[in-house]
Amino acid sequence: MTDLPFRPFADDAAIRRIGEGLLACTLPKAEWTHEAHLGATLWLIRDRPDIDVDTRIAAIISAYNESVGGVNDDTQGYHDTITRCFVAGIRLHLSGRAPGEALVEAVNTLLASPIGLRDWPLRFYSRKRLFSVAARRGFVPPDLVALP
Structure with missing residues (x-):
């Protein structure tokens, strides 16, 4: 049992499995958690230079x-602005990490940081703007503070 506000990953292989399952569309739906979103995205950005994450x-x-x-659609599924906000945060997080750091360390420290919090995008966006149809369907710039 953990007192952490997130579910840490046990090792690099667990993160790679999530990322590979995402790409292959084989990951069980129940495993597509907030932590999985961030872990897979960090893995894509850091370890898969063959994939242009922005595109x-x-x-x-x-x-x-x-x-x-x-x-x-307009109310569920992929949310572009939230995703791109977290991509920016993950890049910021990675910019301060040591070269050669274990993937699990990079991901678990991200999850333990303010950037890893589910509500992190609300530091930059009002709820109304962030949860609008326009923000779900495409990137909209922040209305409170610029993204890092």
Whole structure:
């Protein structure tokens, strides 16, 4: 049992399995948690230079959502602004990490940081703007404070 406000990953292999399952659309839906979103995205950015995250992240997550019976529409599924906000945060987090650091260390320290909190985007966006249809369907700039 852990008193942490997140579920840490046990090792690098667990994170790679999530990322590979996301790409292959084979990850069980129950495993697509907040932690999995952040772990897979960090892995993609850091360890998969063959994948242009900025260009492909929407298609990757949308395809995965549909593969597990989800719908990407105005009220559910892929949310572009939240995703791109976390991508910016993950890049910021990685910029301060040591080269060669274990993947599990990079991901678990992200999850333990303010950037890893589910409500981190609300530091930059009002609820109304962040949860708007426009923000779900495409990136909208912050209305409170610029993204880092």
